Amino acid sequence: MAVVLLAASAAVLVLLRVNLEHTVETGAREQALVVARLAAEGHLPGQLPLDHGTDFVQVVDADGRVVAASQNLSGRPALAPTGTADGHDTYNLGDLGEEHHQRVTTVTTTTPAGPLTIRVGASLRTADTAEDLTTVALAALSGLLLLTVGALTWRAAGHALRPVEAIRAEVAAIGDRDLDRRVPDPRSDDEIARLADTMNAMLERLEAAGARQRRFIADASHELRSPLAVLRTQLEVAIKHPDPGVRADLVEGALQDTERLQSLATDLLLLARLDAAGNERSAEAVDLTELVHTTVRTRGAERHPVTVRTPAEVTVPGNPLWLGRLLTNLLDNAQRHARHGVTVHLDTDGTSGRAVLDVTNDGPPIAPDDREKIFERFARLDDARSRDDGGTGLGLPIARDIAAVHGGSLTVLDAPGATTFRTTLPTALPTALPTGQAPPDRR
Structure with missing residues (x-):
């Protein structure tokens, strides 16, 4: 603000000075032309009158003799220039007692007696006074304006930033x-x-x-504590039991619990890796059709037959190991709840162009209120069923997380007399999330 005011004040003073000097010079030139006209007509008096704002008039012939002059220069020799300034000749007027600035205008004219030079001096006292007063006024007004703007800006900024400080203080606490x-x-x-x-x-x-993390840790601790307690009991009994047959059964049970612990640890590690993956998506092209057939074929004999219906080829970008784990978890869940059979159907949505993978079992349908609960970690709808039949409660959450990491989704569909888990996956890898879009909720 100070720089702007300084530049504006300087511009005003320059324009004011130029305008005042032009006005003074115009008045002096007009009087010089009047004297020149009188000299040309031969009516030039010996003593010349002064107009308002004019300090002196002097007329000099070609030989440097004073022909006529104003009363204050009467009897004085011709003025001699002492230099140039601003494109005008300067004269020493100290003998006249004129210590202020002067603007001397020179006009040459031809008369019957020869050429004459007319010099008219006009005072710049009024211009100097106006410039001084304007400078003082601008300095005072600029200072007052600067203080006012500073105070208002300080107050406005403080008022505007007070909520920001309150937010900062609360976040820091x-x-x-x-x-x-x-x-x-x-x-x-x-x-x-x-x-x-x-x-x-x-x-x-x-x-x-934080709440999900604490709940997950508590659930994981509970899930780990139960098989560890059973495993310890089995091993303690096996050590002390005298019957080798019973001891072998106990060791076999301990081995099954160890496998369960290993599976649970693997699931927990995979969940941690999926959480760390965030929105990072693999650009590897995966033949989803071949993956479905390979996964179903390598599972071997199932409790319920699996029917596969796929088109010629569906390719999606992603991690083949994780996509295979997604299908495996869905098949495990379907086998656990099916009555007679499981169907895997892979196709492409003609509208969106996304790959659609449906895994359907003919078991009891899932109530609408429970269709989101089953995707919570360690959630089981039937608390009375055995843990061997019910699994760890991590299969479906892992499957949904894998779908989300690949930019897809996993939902439960309405199907009469059956339950269908539908997975949708993009067939082209997006370059980036749209501006302002939040990452998918992978709870």
């Missing part, structure tokens, strides 16, 4: 154990209010993520 706190809402419709909303939304996501 939030620890890892009190994520239920929220930043204050300024209750305005501006960028700061949107910042507060964004911060509160982020805190809600952090609180939900």
Whole structure:
């Protein structure tokens, strides 16, 4: 603001000076032309009158003799220039007692007696006074304006940033154990209010993520504690039991529990890797048709027959090991709940162009209220069934996470007398998420 005011003030002073000097010079030239006209007509008096704003007049012939002059230069020799300034000759007027600035205008004319040079001096006292007064006024007004703008800016900025400071202080006070706190809402419709909303939304996501993590750790601890306790009991009994047959059965049971623990640890590790993967997607082309046939064929004999219906070829970008694990988990779940058979159907959606993989079993349908619960980690709809039949409760959550990492989805469809798990996957790898789109919720 100070730089702008300084530049504007300098421009005003320059324009004012130029305008005033032009006015003075115009008046002096007009009087010089009047004297020149009188000299040309032969009516030039010996003593010349002065107009308003004119300090002196002097007429000199070609030999340097003074022909006529104003009263204040009467009897004085011709003025001799002492130099040039601003394109005009300068004269020493100290003998006249004129210490202020002067503008001397020179006009040459031809008369019957020969050429004459007419010099008219006009005072710049008025221009100097006006410039001085304007400089003082501009300095005072600029200082006052600068102080006013500074005070208003300080107050406005402080008022505008007060909510930001409140948000910062609240965020700084939030620890890892009190994520239920929220930043204050300024209750305005501006960028700061949107910042507060964004911060509160982020805190809600952090609180939900922390709650899911704590619940996951608690569930994982519970799931690990039960087979470990059984395994220890079996081994302790096996050591002390005298019957070799019973001991062999106990060791075999301990081996089964060890395999269950190994499977659970593998699932937990895969979940951690999926959480770390985020939105990173593999660009490897996977022949989903061949993957379906290979996965079903390598499973060997099943409790219920599996029928596969696929088109000639469906290719998707992704990780073949993870996609194979997705199909394996869906088949395990279908085999667990089917009555007579399982159907795997792979096709391409003609509208969206996405790959659609349906795994259907003819078991009891899932209630609408439970269709999201089954995708929660360690969730089991039938608490009374055995753990051997019910699994670890991680198969479907892992399958949904794998689908989400590949940019797809896993849902349960309405089907009369059956349950269908539908997986949709993009057939082309997206370059990036659209601006402002949040990553998929892979709870």
